Amino acid sequence: MSKLLFRLRYVPEDEAQDVRDLLEHHGIEYFETSAGLFGISFPAIWVRREPQFESARRLLDEYQQERRERIRSQYQLAREQGETRTAFDNFRENPARFVVSIVLAAAILYFSVWFFFSF
Numbered sequence: 001m002s003k004l005l006f007r008l009r010y011v012p013e014d015e016a017q018d019v020r021d022l023l024e025h026h027g028i029e030y031f032e033t034s035a036g037l038f039g040i041s042f043p044a045i046w047v048r049r050e051p052q053f054e055s056a057r058r059l060l061d062e063y064q065q066e067r068r069e070r071i072r073s074q075y076q077l078a079r080e081q082g083e084t085r086t087a088f089d090n091f092r093e094n095p096a097r098f099v100v101s102i103v104l105a106a107a108i109l110y111f112s113v114w115f116f117f118s119f
Contacts, residue, residue, distance in 0.1 A: 003053045005030065006060060008043035015067065019045060022063055028056045 006019055023030050029048040035041050047053045078084050091098045 002046045005047045005056055006045040028052045
């Protein structure tokens, strides 16, 4: 019986492809389900054979740990070099858009809460 290994919703394509390659490299049989035409189904990677699930889970956990460390080190390096974007960078780049976004967020918040305080 098939077992769910990895959910694909909101997963970057490079990570999903890495997981596919990892499973194929180790000879683990799997299949994918897509989000469907309207995007409401369950996109995931499933292991076909239950006996292979534990080894696939172990491989996936190791891969995710390695990826987490790699992404964090890349972020730290970019942060030390001043390449990460901050809210102030967005403001400097396009002040009008930034102010309009803040005003719209405040208006939505006001009208959302106003109903409850009007009683």
